[in-house]
Amino acid sequence: MRREHFDIAVIGGGPAGLAAATVASEKGAKVALIEREPSLGGILKQCVHDGFGVIRYDQKLTGPEYAQKEIDKLNKNETTKFLLTFVTKITKRSSDFVIQFVNRSGADEIEAKKIILATGCRERTSKQIGVHGTNPAGVLTAGTAQNYVNLQGLMPTRKCVILGSGDIGLIMARRLTLEGAQVVGVYEAKSAPGGLTRNVVQCLKDFNIPLYLSHTVTKVFGVDRLNAVEISKVDDKMNPIAGSEQIVECDSLILSVGLIPENEIAKQLCVPLCPYTKGAVVDQTLMTLTDNVFSCGNALHVSDLADYVSESGEIAGAMACAKIKNRNLVNVTKNKNLLYVVPQKINLDAPLDETVFYFRVAEEYENAKLTIYADEKVVFSKKYVHLRPPEMERLKLNLEAYSDCHGFSFVLEVGV
Amino acid sequence: MKELICIACPNGCRLTVDEKTNAVSGNKCLRGEKFALKEITCPTRSLTSTIATVFDDCPVISVKTDGEIPKDKIFSVMKELKKIKVEKRLKIGDIVIANVADANVNIVATKNM
Structure with missing residues (x-):
């Protein structure tokens, strides 16, 4: 069977998948974007309320308007879009993946060197x-x-x-x-x-x-x-x-x-999941522990803002195009006052200068202090007047100075 | 002193307004100050909703007010939206109802049909 070959296959055409496919195409990759619905935009299509894009566009947009901006960006580059297409199975081979899917033309397959999972989340x-x-x-x-x-x-x-x-x-x-x-x-x-x-x-x-x-x-x-x-x-x-x-x-x-990250395809590929986020365990490039499989958006962890979903799609899209030869992974640990920290790993051999962390607290806290350590060294600290579990926090840090450490830890002290 | 939660963006800053001096605190940005002063004088909201269409592939189109309306006008604007059926394929930003319910804002489409 002759299958069309792609550099990257993005699974899911919501905000994460759109951003990932856009950035990867901009960087010259041959990208396939696979979406099961007849049009792109994901759940944003039905979110007619406003409040989207305050961070990304400095504007208060409705869901469909935000989605359209992302679709317009995607359309500036060439990507192969598979709409009304449902991925049934992804198989890992020695140097690439075979993606099997069904659509109105029947069952078909493509090949891709890398996979970006942008499958969103499901409601409980x-x-x-x-x-x-x-x-x-x-x-x-x-x-x-x-x-x-x-x-x-x-x-x-x-x-x-x-x-x-x-x-x-x-x-x-x-x-x-x-x-x-x-x-x-x-x-x-x-x-x-x-x-x-x-x-x-x-x-x-x-x-x-x-x-x-x-x-x-x-x-x-x-x-x-x-x-x-x-x-x-x-x-x-x-x-x-x-x-x-x-x-x-x-x-x-x-x-x-509640919402739970959708990871049926990730499970097929034996991608290890994190018990706290219910999404994949990833490093700062958003690569999962299965080489060349990336995860982003709500499939990775449920965000409260579409803006952050798009950002993580961009990270995955860019990093799937980057040449990263080795994986030298160290752990990012957290204390019990934090519900989760993403990424859970840092690849010391991948770019460290713009590492984005997302975290949530386990309970509501007032006057808390977050300290991030690389081994025993303090990398960063910040005081928060108010932290609530529904409100995700984001940090962007340059970790280049710590490329020889053995691990990072997030410690949140409360009542300080 | 009045305590408010800012709804200008998802940060949801906790604001305190001094009604005598109009001093606002707790806001991370200028939007918060603007919101607080308006909220204690004439609270306004932007309204998003849908309007029925004649098209089978898109039975409703999402719309919004292109500015904020006084809070107490929300239901009279909703009433106007119920009265019409869109018969033309619209694009984002197209005006569906001009000066709706005399609220000095237009209802515009937020979706490309």
Whole structure:
């Protein structure tokens, strides 16, 4: 079989994949961009709200506008785009990869020297959070509701309960209210909101939608269609408190209970994943521990800003074109006050001058001090007045002076 | 003294405004100061939504106000959006409704159809 050969195959045409394919083509690589939907842009297509691009474009853009800017950039260079194309399998060979896919022309294959995984993330569903009761229609994720309203022009609910206070849930609370639905309330099992503070303000407070912290849905009712949910208070270990149950009538339960990086293809390639991010373990070039396989965007770790997703796509795209001969990996470790740090490894033989770190804290902290060490030497330190788990932090550091160290560590001290 | 969360960008700075002197603190940038002063006098928001179209391949088109509108006008603008159906293929920035609900802003498309 004669297969077309590419330098780089980018899997996923959302913001990460678009940025990766753009940068790699600009650097002269022959790039294949594979997207399963009929058009590029990924989930941005259905995010009609604004707030995108504040960092990247110094402008407040809506999702579709941000996506279009990225698509326009991509179209300045030549890339081979495979739309409505679903990757079924990637096989590693001695010096390249075979990518098998299906599309309207049937099953086909291409070859590529390097793979960039930009497969985004998936929403957690009711099955993954163990909601009890019947199995009626009307239990859907916030992203599904968003797709119905913003792309298909259909209203999935007249009166709903939203479980979880992630950003999409907050944004959908506002969106459904604007479209005439009644949002009874947003219920969050944790004691703090899961989304950005600005979304709590502009999506809930502006529309007088109540937010109930330390509450969860313990049961759903309804045979064909949902007709009510049972809400319970939860204790500090998030266990429902007996006797606190109340029944709330509604036709839909909308879930915004977290996002998980999509890594089915990564698993096929035996790419080791990080238990904290659920994405691949990578070095600063965003290469995974499987040589020549890169990961970026929400597939790597769930970002709260599309701007950072694009940035990581650019890093992966550029580094997939760079000539890096050796991998001399050292660990980036963290203390327990940090939920995760990406990258988890540093390749001392790869460029170190513009190393970008992303991290999240495990809990909300005031007056915390972050110190980054290379062995025992202090590389960087910074005081933070306020750190919240939903708000990812980013640092860009020059690590060239530490190219002979044995490892880096992130230490966050709280209450200093 | 009034405490606000800035919604100008995802940083969500915690702002304090002195209503007597109009002094704003806690903001990382000038957008925060502008937001705080407006929020204590005449709070405004930009509105994003969708409008129905006649096209099967794109049943709704995403739109936004090309400026901010007073918070209390949000639902009257939404009412106007419900009244129309887009019959022309639009591009980002095309005006769909001029001076919507007398709010001194236009409704513009945010998507290329």
